Amino acid sequence: MVSKQPDPHPEIPDEIDGLRMTKQRKEIYHILMEYRDHPTASEVYMRAKERLPSISQATVYNCLQALVQHQIIRQVNFERESSRYCPNLREHVHFHDSATGAIHDVDFKPGFQLNELLQLPEGVQVEDIEITLRGKLPQSS
């Protein structure tokens, strides 16, 4: 007779946007929210194993994909590297610090318009924008 363990992440609802938030999905979502450092799937896997030692890589990929498809997190790609995952749902840009490898979120200024920047042909419907920057931060950021 084993009593049910308390939910380790009570702040995460049991369902988001129609997606049942299982123990594994909650843990993975929590991991992304904790540091927001854009980890790869295998970094998520290593962190998840600490609380859920029996979790598998396949489950990490499954969960990340489910969260992405339900627009609870975003998948971020840079060049040909492993995908990274980001829980920031605001429209934003990714800045890769070429010195440290860290990835930082950068917001748009309010009221930005893409056609102020680009010579877009008349009538195009832009459904998605992805902007990535690479560069250096001023020292000791």
Add this chain to the structure above:
Amino acid sequence: MVSKQPDPHPEIPDEIDGLRMTKQRKEIYHILMEYRDHPTASEVYMRAKERLPSISQATVYNCLQALVQHQIIRQVNFERESSRYCPNLREHVHFHDSATGAIHDVDFKPGFQLNELLQLPEGVQVEDIEITLRGKLPQSS
């Protein structure tokens, strides 16, 4: 006693930016310049085999990489798809037509400034920008 074949691509110099332009590199560069449709490595391979039947996939990858490293062409990545290759060296943006899958180059407006658009911290040095759009063109483009 075989007389040397005429160069099929005399418009391409025998050396660009310190890179010796071999038969294979010329052919691949020519393929990219011909339609500028951002082919993948295996699309380039299929086209290259018509003129150079003995070329290998490894050579196509080698040549593309050499051309990219010498900044003669650019490598373009979209999500997790195969890399595509682009001979347009102007600073530009890639628009993916979600109806046809075609990729179009879009130029910046003259005098654009990224910090008019983004809340970048003071003193960052942006070394590289990559912008990808996905959307629909007005019908019959």
Add this chain to the structure above:
DNA sequence: GTATGGAATTGGAATAATTCTTGATATCGG
């Protein structure tokens, strides 16, 4: 023209991220 050393090419094996398959578990509604 021929020799030679380095660069380039080739074909196949290796790699690595991700996806697929299949069977076991867990959860939900009744």
Add this chain to the structure above:
DNA sequence: CCGATATCAAGAATTATTCCAATTCCATAC
């Protein structure tokens, strides 16, 4: 509790790309 359905786990499979070793090419020197 029972059956239906969703999820998870483990390992195999896939696919784009890179690596490796052997051959071929080519520019220059003789």
